[in-house]
Amino acid sequence: MSMTLEGTTQLAGTIRNEVSKAIVGMDDTIEHLLIALVAKGHVLMEGPPGTAKTFLANCFAAATGLDFGRIQFTPDLLPGDILGSNLFNFQTSQFTLTRGPIFCELLLADEINRTPPKTQAALLEAMQERKVTLDGETHMLSEQFMVVATQNPIENQGVYPLPEAQLDRFAFKLLVPYPSAEEEARIVHRFGERSGPQRPADFGIAQVASPQDIAGAQEAVKSVTLAQDVIDYAVSLVRATRDNPDLASGASPRAAVLLANAARARAALQGRNYVIPDDVKALATSTLRHRLLLSPAAEIEGKEVETLVEQMIEQTEAPR
Numbered sequence: 001m002s003m004t005l006e007g008t009t010q011l012a013g014t015i016r017n018e019v020s021k022a023i024v025g026m027d028d029t030i031e032h033l034l035i036a037l038v039a040k041g042h043v044l045m046e047g048p049p050g051t052a053k054t055f056l057a058n059c060f061a062a063a064t065g066l067d068f069g070r071i072q073f074t075p076d077l078l079p080g081d082i083l084g085s086n087l088f089n090f091q092t093s094q095f096t097l098t099r100g101p102i103f104c105e106l107l108l109a110d111e112i113n114r115t116p117p118k119t120q121a122a123l124l125e126a127m128q129e130r131k132v133t134l135d136g137e138t139h140m141l142s143e144q145f146m147v148v149a150t151q152n153p154i155e156n157q158g159v160y161p162l163p164e165a166q167l168d169r170f171a172f173k174l175l176v177p178y179p180s181a182e183e184e185a186r187i188v189h190r191f192g193e194r195s196g197p198q199r200p201a202d203f204g205i206a207q208v209a210s211p212q213d214i215a216g217a218q219e220a221v222k223s224v225t226l227a228q229d230v231i232d233y234a235v236s237l238v239r240a241t242r243d244n245p246d247l248a249s250g251a252s253p254r255a256a257v258l259l260a261n262a263a264r265a266r267a268a269l270q271g272r273n274y275v276i277p278d279d280v281k282a283l284a285t286s287t288l289r290h291r292l293l294l295s296p297a298a299e300i301e302g303k304e305v306e307t308l309v310e311q312m313i314e315q316t317e318a319p320r
Helices: 005-019 027-039 051-062 078-084 119-127 181-191 211-221 229-243 253-269 277-291 296-300 305-315
Strands: 041-045 069-073 084-089 095-099 106-110 131-135 137-140 146-151 171-177 247-249
Touching: 005 027, 005 051, 005 211, 005 253, 027 041, 027 051, 027 171, 027 211, 027 253, 041 051, 051 069, 051 106, 051 146, 069 229, 078 084, 078 119, 084 131, 119 131, 119 146, 171 277, 211 253, 211 305, 229 253, 229 277, 229 305, 253 277, 277 305
Parallel strands: 041 146, 041 171, 069 106, 106 146
Antiparallel strands: 084 095, 131 137
């Protein structure tokens, strides 16, 4: 199904308004989810428990109409619990595939850093190639397949650091802070009078899009013009991370590709058929923060990755 850029902008606005019926004060996070959706990217959300990360993913799935799957990551989770397995059927004397929860369109990987790296690695092929290989047989996933992962800060007990290969497959890492006092009062007013489990339908969230609509929006984004000077600007930002003495590890070429694709999606959601440097600037921090590793000296000095990214944005000349 084809869709115009104007239709893409309207679709994003409709989804945004629907999710906001239940979610308070997370406009920037919702915007990044929309950008990732139409850019075919994955999102990692980090924040303390109780900040509505999981509920946001539920509401987003309900509004977009994507087939929803959820995995609660725990220390004893195994790769087969994610991917599924081939089980022998004694009646037919054949092996039958029992599909795991990864066979969906929008996968919530809840508290992904509470399971060991071996199990986290079960997502790598699916996130990069949208396919799953089981016992030598390849099974294709939906073109709309998207992972929305949540994690608690590394300072929390019982968490494992995500491997670099895993982190690099996420288009964005979003930090979900505690709400402001005003927002928290609105949350208490909205949720306090409700008892029992909170579901998107309880807040009137309905399906306002279909997988076909999402596919059309993803196709429409391809028509957004990405000029060579903007490409060079995105590449310069990524390469600057490799030359920074405060960083032990910089961003990969995949980061430059994801940053450029996300910038096109942002332009489309704002109703433009061309990318401007501000699109790249607006998404640089969320695209780069999880790919960078501070040097030991920078850690001792108390420097932060986000501050370094902001400095690199200021020091990298943007095209006019």
